[in-house]
Amino acid sequence: MSYNKEYEQIETGYQAVRWHEPVIYNLGRHGIINEITPQADPEIQAAAKYDVENMIPECMRRKKEPSLPELSEPEVVRHYVRLSQNNFSYDSGNTVGLGTCTMKYSPKINDQLATLPEVYELHPFQKDEQIQGILQIMYELRTWLAEIAGMDEFTFQARGGAHGVFINAAMIKAYHHSHGEDFRDEIITSAVSHPANGGCPAALGYKVITLYPDPVTGDIGIEQMKAAISSHTAAMMMTAPYDTGVFDSHLKEYIDMVHEVGGLVSLDQANFNGVIGHLRAGDLGADMMHFNLHKTFSTPHGSVGPGTGAVGVKKPLIPFLPKPLVIFDGKEYHTDYNRPQSIGKVGNFMGNIGSVIRAYAWIKALGAEGITEAASMAVLNNNYLIKKMLQVKGMGIAWANRAKLQEARFTVEELFQNTGVTTFDINRRVIDYGIISYFESHEPMIVPNPITPEPSDSVTVDDLDRFAEVFDCISKEAYSNPEIVKSAPHRCALHKVLDGPLNDPKQLATTWRAFLKRNPDFTQAKGI
Amino acid sequence: MKKKVGLIVNPIAGLGGSVGLKGSDGNNIVEQALTLGASPYSGARAVTALKVLVPLSSNIELYTCYGLMGETVSREVGLEAKLIGQPRAIDNSLYNRLKSTTAQDTIETAKEMLCIGCELILFAGGDGTARNIYEAVGYKVPVIGIPTGVKMHSAVYATNPRNAGELAAELISGQICQFIDGEVMDIDEDEFRKGRVSARLFGYMKVPLSRVHLQGGKISISSDPNSVKGIARTIVEDMKPETLYIIGPGSTTTPIMELLGLPFTLLGVDLVKNKKLVANDVTKKQILYELSANSHAAIIVTPIGGQASLFGRGNQQIGPEVINCVGKNNIQIVATQAKINSFYGNCMKVDTGDEKLDSELCGYYRVIVSYKQEIVFRIEC
């Protein structure tokens, strides 16, 4: 359909760039050479007996050089600067829509500190006496987080939240094994917990029992939990509060019930942002948990990483933590590798140190008062948004009678039934009005046509007003002229993406060479 | 690449319902219903569904029947259609036009659509129509039911006409890769009118599962073939010796028998002990007889039909006496996640015939949905 400005009922706001940045292989010029790295010292070259090619055994010598792009230095810069401008980051604009991601301001001073040479040029295998500074920060952060979470020890080796859940699941296994209770082969989780809480234990061989919240109360319910618990229960791995913003009224009871049968409790605290200082996993009785430093603790998301899942445990689980642990003898900091019961390693080295420094700096900048206030702000912002959103025609909210903490799950099922416009259509139209595409829901989508925004704490009230305004406008469009929404986006660099190839391994192409093989006649159109 | 889609409308479906007649199958029903002032709305619902497909018209090659069985609907919506089957005589009498459509028409048209190579048969009707289509195409082609009948116990319908259209649109535009086994059931109408429910499981049709359009319930894309294999593996691994296993009907339980290498009945109850066959397709009497000789027993059963019926529809052989003898704690429920999701949030139901037993059976149960995966699901009174 032809689209013109009359369809816009409100200003379009921040607009992403609208050109097609050519794929890098179509840029540059043959024969350009960028002299970036040094040649070997002439004396060294002279001292070599062979030509360097002949230093490699013939069978392993690369015959044909790899086909890499040939761009001059300024061209590389321009290409990547333009790519960056084609991204919708927290710093670019309104990211209220990205629920469960906890988008918040990443203080730039933290970036400056985390990229100092004293960090960037540190090797993880340097002796303890050479890395006292970094060990001190790791130790101090661990002490603060232990206090904030009500736990006894922390490790920063997980590179993301799911990685943290994996560590917890592995420790559960090791713990029960050490007690001769390998018969415990069941993990209980909920459908409104992050999918990692099912995926990680399954990857370690556990049977996973998934519980669904009651459609009315939003709680799992004691009766349902009773049906799931047995003498084979190894642990309950649950997100609290839920991705829906609902806090299960019986969480403490579930924890007690699991303990009663000898199981452990692991709380995924990816959604901690609304309850910092108001609740501690340790006080609830959790044996272990994790925070997402790149969510609650402001470390930047980095285009899907690097991040850190800070795993916290109570005393009985400490022996099982990945090695090394950072310890303090009163005078100096040490890396303790002597941990015979440790689950070992989950990856190279000690994790993403940049997150540790940034999280520490964020807590320091706010203090206990400030981080508790940040949580309150996140909850206030969310509830303000809920008020505004519910004024939109066709918009509903799941579990309407429950208070919502840091986020909420809205539903446009009513709008869909009346107009045929789905949440996926709306998610392409919002871009035309300058806000980021939103998060619908994790699977399973137990709420139909879902929308899950999360304002978090560092958003402005104008962003919240704008967010609701955009939905109001699109709702009006859906009721009067649904085609505009269904054929969106209209003011984006791209038009509607063809999904078919993405679901067929014979058509998808993760590399340019694969794409060319499959589409030999493809020519990229110029301009928009 | 145009996709061939078949449309069959049963114009009588649902006719009786609005005026309190149970079902529309009998010979006099049409007359009675019209006399009572019923107007056929099956066509109107088909129109709602079909409207959703209009934007995709360039991708669709629509086949339908003459007259009220599809032609009028497609014309009203503005979708070009190739007409198959017998042309209808033009008749001013609604009664005559309705009366002239028969179950035989449905069966033959569906067969022809299969021959032509239709990739989807969209039908408007109830369990009766579903049964007809099943007779014609079996599991060979995906079907979507636009719910218009009174009896809708089969698991082949979308929740409402618009959703049926959306589901069809998803399938046509290549977004669907998952299908579930939709039970085709029918309730004996005479019995029904006498106040007794007697449901039979006829077989299974292939029904697409929505990924994109969320129809008031949960969705998930676990692949059914893997899930049922996983379920079978779990059950067989946990089978205890000297225990009689009563394996209920359904396509979810038959892989258990297949894994054991035993003959089975899709629509009947089979008995297994020590991983060997005891008997196929048993009656309630036979089950009770075997139970009397066995001190340990278990029932493996799966909810059947669109109404998530665990006992009482399609498996009446597992009657109240059997359940009481085996015991509530020895009932193991199995179902794929996709099947659970297709219940759109509704709980399982039981109708054993013994009300006291029914209320005792209510509560939460662990349901095996795949290998080493379970959920908790409820039986509601």
Add this chain to the structure above:
Amino acid sequence: MNGEFVHRFLPNSAPETKRRMLKEVGIENIEEIYAEIPENCRFHGKLNIPQEPTSEFAVSKYLRNVLGKNISTDKMISFLGAGCWNHYVPAICDNINSRSEFVTAYSGSEYVDIGRQQGLFETASMLGELLDMDVVGAPVYDGYSACGDAMLMAYRSNGRSQALVPSTISRDKLDTIKLYSSGWFDIIQVNADPKTGQMDLEDLKLKISDKTAAVLIENPTYLGFIEEQGQIIGDIAHQAGAIFITSVEPLSLGILTPPGQYGADIAVLDAQPLGMHQNFGGGQVGFIACQDKPEMINLMPCWLYSATKTVVEGELAYSWHALYDRMFYVIRDEAQNFTGTSAGLWGITAGIYLSLLGSYGLAQVDKTILYNVNYIRKALNSISGININRFASTPFQEFVVDFNETHRTVEEINTALSKKGIIGGKDLSKEFPYLEQSALYCVTEIHTKDDLDKLVIALKEVLA
């Protein structure tokens, strides 16, 4: 909310704004919402951490002070490698990967986060060229977990109960793979040829069977040298019906034969050398690549950024939802994968590095490394007591230095070296007891002749 707490990170803490918002929500105090949390879950105490906020200046000062206690490798001459390598990071890499738009982006759709999706697609494309393989996934946590993932892929493809790995892989990598495989299959180490250090083919043939799910090799190995028998090992693996996995070092692929050309079904790598600083081990980023076969692609455990078309002819889009149904985000416990947020920023940086250097620059780095390594090995060999030929194989950027004849421990030597401003190679004595007092020395393009000469002089002094 006690009183008027206002903070620079919390825009709506401005008192008037907060009041207006409370009014709109219809509450006096945010406590009214928190009341939803059952009392038995509430924390009402004071957290035992510093209570008050701090100015940016104070935060910076404190942290700079503490971090200043570190002695980073730029203040010494470092010969540490072992998976985290000290290569030159071009200025553009840091410049671009500190841009807000990349640093603070997350999971926008293919319509809004075009930069991230195109950037990662382009990196995957370049890695595909280095590997000579057509399918490259999105970043996973690091090289070690990529290995673990690859082994799980092999297991899921054939369901067999064992995997064979070289005995020369690092103990940390072995630990990681063991953790990933726990409950599914056993890890069996294949002996190394005592002379060359490369895989002992006889032992491989002995240990491989129809129970073998996968055979893994590293190239170059953890101990630095090149495995020359890749083709043969791959053939043996394939004959037994096992999946052949190679763990490679991307920088070396400017000059070494890529695994796609000697039979690899799956290749994994850590792209830290491609534009990431050592960062105390925080610069790691893993990639998994596989052959272009649907059954393999379906097993890939990471996001897949695919190029695709739109409804407009000639328009390219990039989407990270390719084959989304494999992911645990969709099928939860059935997926057997669980990598979420990993290292996207580093993934994009690798693309910047590769496109800046190009194949010429890559070969250049490799040549410089080989020259430097050649030079230093000769020089070290001339020091009495030192043996650099413990393994008679060609090294790339690392090699084992055997100090046993010096009758000094690596610990002592390294302590003495550090007093002279040199960080010696990684002590291998605990990791591989049979090597006794040996160390893993890493020499890259950043080492000048001066640096290398200083090492020789220092060692001579220390060992005198």
